[in-house]
Amino acid sequence: xxxxxxxxxxxxxxxxxxxxxxxxxxxxGFTQVVINSHSLLRKRNCDVHYTSTxxxxxxxxxxxxxxxxxxxKTDPTxxxxxxxxxxxxxxxxxxxxxDDDDALTxxxxxxxxxxxxxLIKVHLDSRRNSNNKDDESDIxxxxxxxxxxxxxxxxxxxxxxxxxxxxxxxTLEGEHLLEHLFDTxxxxxxxxxxxxxxxxxxxxxxxxxxxxxxxxxxxxLIYGIQIGVKGSEEAQQKMVRHLFRVGDAPQPPSGSWIPDxxxxxxxxxxxxxxxxxxxxxxxKLIRKRTAQGAFDLLVDMGVWDRHVDTALLRSGFPxxxxxxxxxxxxxxxMNGHDPDEVLGLRRDMREQKVYTIxxxxxxxxxxxxxxxxxxxxxxxxxxxxxxxxxxxxxxxDRYAPRGSKLLSVAERRGTSLYLPTMTLCMFPPK
Numbered sequence: 174x175x176x177x178x179x180x181x182x183x184x185x186x187x188x189x190x191x192x193x194x195x196x197x198x199x200x201x202g203f204t205q206v207v208i209n210s211h212s213l214l215r216k217r218n219c220d221v222h223y224t225s226t227x228x229x230x231x232x233x234x235x236x237x238x239x240x241x242x243x244x245x246k247t248d249p250t251x252x253x254x255x256x257x258x259x260x261x262x263x264x265x266x267x268x269x270x271x272d273d274d275d276a277l278t279x280x281x282x283x284x285x286x287x288x289x290x291x292l293i294k295v296h297l298d299s300r301r302n303s304n305n306k307d308d309e310s311d312i313x314x315x316x317x318x319x320x321x322x323x324x325x326x327x328x329x330x331x332x333x334x335x336x337x338x339x340x341x342x343x344t345l346e347g348e349h350l351l352e353h354l355f356d357t358x359x360x361x362x363x364x365x366x367x368x369x370x371x372x373x374x375x376x377x378x379x380x381x382x383x384x385x386x387x388x389x390x391x392x393x394l395i396y397g398i399q400i401g402v403k404g405s406e407e408a409q410q411k412m413v414r415h416l417f418r419v420g421d422a423p424q425p426p427s428g429s430w431i432p433d434x435x436x437x438x439x440x441x442x443x444x445x446x447x448x449x450x451x452x453x454x455x456x457k458l459i460r461k462r463t464a465q466g467a468f469d470l471l472v473d474m475g476v477w478d479r480h481v482d483t484a485l486l487r488s489g490f491p492x493x494x495x496x497x498x499x500x501x502x503x504x505x506x507m508n509g510h511d512p513d514e515v516l517g518l519r520r521d522m523r524e525q526k527v528y529t530i531x532x533x534x535x536x537x538x539x540x541x542x543x544x545x546x547x548x549x550x551x552x553x554x555x556x557x558x559x560x561x562x563x564x565x566x567x568x569x570d571r572y573a574p575r576g577s578k579l580l581s582v583a584e585r586r587g588t589s590l591y592l593p594t595m596t597l598c599m600f601p602p603k
Contacts, residue, residue: 277385277428284378285385285428286450290457291375292354292386297473330355330383337387340439340492341394343485343595347476351390355383384430391442392427393451397467397477398443398486409446416444416489436495436585443489482592491586494601498582502601505572505579527565536596537589539567573600 277285334355342348357377378386402409418437424445425431431438452462460466471477485492494502511519527541547559573579583599590597 276426277381281382282385282428282453285382286389286453286457288375288378288382289386289389289454293454293458293470293474295375296354300473300475328356328358329380330357330377333380333383334387336496337391337434338394339495340489341391341398341486342476343481343492345493350474350476354390355387381430385428388428388430389450389454392448393454393467394471394476395442395446396448396451396455396464397471398483399446399448399464400468400483402464402487413444413446413487413489416440436491440489443487480594482594485592490590490597492597494582499601501578501582505577508572511571522563522565525563527563536598536602537567541565569600 331352334352336352338348338351342351399409402412404412418440421437421441421444424447427447427449448467451467455462455466455470458470460470468477468483472479472481522543525543525545527543529535529538529541531538541564543563543565545561545563547561549558569583573583579600582601586597586599589599
C-alpha cells in the first residue's frame with residue numbers, strides 16, 4: 174500500500190472513531206481541525222476549502238458539522254446549509270422573522286407598490302424642478318381610515334424607515350434621502366406634477382402598507398447593486414456565499430417585515446438577493462425591469478451617483494458604523510482602566526520626535542521610528558556617538574482587549590479598507 178493510501182486509510186479510521194465518539198471534526202487535506210460553529214463561513218478567507226479527497230459538510234439544527242461524501246466538481250454547501258436551516262425553522266428552533274403572521278393580500282401589495290411609486294414620482298418631479306422653488310412639487314397628504322393606532326403619528330413612515338437602508342448606499346446623504354422619502358411631516362398641503370400640471374394626491378396608508386413599501390425599496394436597491402454581474406445563478410450565489418452564517422433563518426417571503434433590523438439582517442438581505450418586489454416597482458414606474466433600470470432610477474433619485482461602488486455594496490462590507498457600534502466606541506474611550514499601567518509595562522515616550530511615512534491626511538498612524546543619541550561609546554577609538562533606534566507600534570489592544578465589545582465591532586470588518594474614493598476603517602473614528 175502506498176504512503177498516500179495509508180494516510181487516507183488512517184484518516185478514514187480516525188474520522189469514524191471521532192464520529193462514533195460524538196466528536197465533530199473537519200478534515201482539510203490531511204490536517205484535522207476542530208471547527209467552531211460560530212466562526213464557520215464568517216469570512217471568505219476563513220472558509221473551509223476542500224481538496225478532491227475531502228468530504229463536504231452539512232449542517233444540523235445546532236450548527237455543528239456532520240459529514241457526507243460529495244462530488245467535488247459541485248459545491249452544494251450553501252444549498253445544504255439553507256435546507257437544514259429551513260428544516261430547523263419549520264421545527265420551531267429558529268426565531269420568527271416577523272411579528273405579523275398575516276400576509277398581505279394582492280390588493281394590499283398593489284396599494285403598497287402604488288404608494289411607493291407615487292412617492293418616487295413626486296420626488297423625481299421635485300428634483301427636476303429644484304432650481305425653481307416656486308414651482309417645486311409637494312405632496313398632498315390625506316390619511317385614510319385605519320384601525321392601526323400607530324397611524325395617529327403622521328411621521329410613522331419615517332420612524333419605520335429609519336435605519337432600514339444602512340449599507341445600501343455609500344453616503345449618508347443617500348441613506349437619509351431614502352428615509353425622508355417616507356417622512357410625511359415635510360410635505361406641503363398641495364402638489365402639482367410639472368409634467369402634466371396634474372395634482373398628485375398621496376393618501377397615507379396604514380402601517381403594514383408602509384412596511385411593505387420600505388421592503389420593496391430595499392428590493393430595488395438590491396436589484397440595482399447587481400448591475401454588471403454576469404454568470405449563472407449558481408455562480409452568482411457563490412459570489413455571496415461568504416455572507417451566509419451557520420444558524421441563519423431561511424429566506425423570508427418577499428415583503429416580510431423584520432421588526433428588529435440589525436447588521437445580520439443587512440447581511441442576509443444581500444445574501445438572498447430577492448429582487449421580485451423591485452421588478453414590480455419598476456414595472457409600475459414604466460421602467461426597464463433590469464438591474465440597469467433599477468440603477469438608473471436610483472441615480473435619477475439622487476440616492477447614488479453614476480460612479481457608485483456597487484461591488485462594495487454587494488460585498489457586504491459595512492459601509493458605516495451603526496449607532497450601537499458608535500456607543501460602544503464612546504464607552505471604550507471613556508474607560509480609564511489600563512492593565513499595562515497597573516503592571517508597569519507602559520512608558521510615556523512623548524518627548525521623542527517620532528517620524529512616520531504617513532501624509533498629513535492619514536487617519537491611521539500606526540507605526541513610527543525615533544532616533545536617540547547616546548553619546549560617545551567611551552572606547553577612545555574615535556568611534557563617535559552611539560544611537561538607539563526606537564520603533565513605535567500602535568497598541569490597539571489598549572482600547573479593544575480580547576473579548577471586548579469594541580473588538581467584536583472590528584471583527585465584523587476584519588480590516589480597514591482603502592479605496593480611491595473613501596476609507597472604511599476597522600474601528601470607529603473615536
